[in-house]
Amino acid sequence: MNLPTAIPEDLGQLLAPYLVRQRWYAGPVDLPPSAIRIEEARKLCSTGGGSRHLYLVILDAAGSRYQLLVGERRGSEPAELLQGHADAVIAGLEGRVLYDAAVDPELARELLPIVTGGIEAATRVRPVGAEQSNTSLVYDDRVIVKFFRRLVPGRNPDVEVTSALARVGFAHVARPLGVWRSGELDLAFAQRYLAGGSEGWALALTSLRDFYDSGVEDPASAGGDFSMEANRLGSVTAELHLAMAAAFGMDEGRADAGRWERLVSSVAERLGRAADDGLVDRDLADAAVSRLRGLDDPGPALRVHGDFHLGQTMRADDGWYVLDFEGEPARPKQERLAPTSPLKDVAGMLRSLDYAAHVALAERGSETEEMQGAARAWIAHNSAAFEEGYSTEEGVAALLPRGVGRDLVRDAFVLDKALYELDYERSYRPAWVPIPETALRRITERLAG
Helix, strand or coil, X not given: CCCCCCCCCCHHHHHHHHHCCCCCCCCCCCCCHHHEEEEEEEEEEEEHHHCEEXXXXXXXXXXXXXXXXXXEEECCCHHHHCCCCHHHEEEEECCEEEEEHHHCHHHHHHHHHHHCCCCCCCCXXXXXXXXXXXXXXXXXXXXXXXXXXXXXXXXXXXXXHHHHHHHCCCCCCCCEEEEEEECCEEEEEEEECCCCCXXXXXXXXXXXXXXXXXXXXXXXXXXXXCXXXXXXXXXXXXXHXXXXXXXXXXXXXXXXXXXXXXXXXXXXXXXXXXXXXXXXXXXXXXXXXXXXXXXCCXXXXXXXXXXXXXXXXXXXXXXXXXXXXXXXXXXCHHHHHCCECCHHHHHHHHHHHHHHHHHHHHHHCCCCHHHHHHHHHHHHHHHHHHHHHHHCCCCHHHHCCCCCHHHHHHHXXXXXHHHHHHHHHHHHCHHHCHHHHHHHHHHHHHHHC
């Protein structure tokens, strides 16, 4: 491969220390340079009279494919630009520096017309928070572009699903404005920016703080009651699933008889390990699994969001919007794309409401029994509002199991999610382990009863 002359031939040898510092890198921390192979490297543009350059680099590192946006400036220029961005520096060479171009406003502006095919341009650009798996830039508070760092063959689920939902008229996704591709890889996705929107997670925490400070027992009596928004969000979630069925089709009934059995077997195995660790009662765990195995028809299966929680929603002036359809990043892509019951998303939002209540409680540093009771009251109040909004949306009943199967399937996914959370918290946030632990005991007791 003939690399552009501005990129050193031994770039792969320089990248290992940079990659292991990035939040979006998912490989071994002891990455050897020999495990890095550059698949594509090309200049996108030059600015500043030819003194600054922007490159696209696609590489394989330890079996995973990544996208780098590489900026290059003369060594005397980038010191101020990179102040506070030490992790963005790739390599210092003779007279020049290579770095992550996303931190350079001048080069980042050049990316917008590339992604949108020249349709959009901007004068201002800023990054969005500290994302773990992607990098998003906002242009003129009109357009947001998500650059996918870890690349997978075929269509990125966020691009595929958002575009399909927009085509069938689902009004609760930000309008797509452009996709940047290289061969079979989706590199970036541009959408309308929801200026002035508030993330669902932030709104829920505000409601909880107001409730906890109020001293009243009924969440409906406190200022900042979230239940009306939870009800609307439930309706939008039902509309989402109806649009998913319209865009991608639906498997009726037990078209895949093994899907439910695989879910229950996975839950049984992990719940058994939890019982071994003393987190749940063994007899209750066995009874809960037995009840799930006894369900004959788990209902239709369709494409769903797959990682649905308050942080994946945005409340704008014109209503709720649903974000980020990539699915749970820790699960394999094929598992994330597989049709399943829409109650998986319902379960995800119920778990998110539970998390919000306990995170807000931990903020106060006073987890008394009285405050624990307040948290349970807020969870029950807003979970009921969400489920009412969901279940009363016209047409959604056709997507769900019938009779008692509806609650069983929902609880199976709540249990699955809590077990997933338990593994995650043990690995990354040990202080939060009690949140899924408490949920596991509660759900197991409910199913066993």
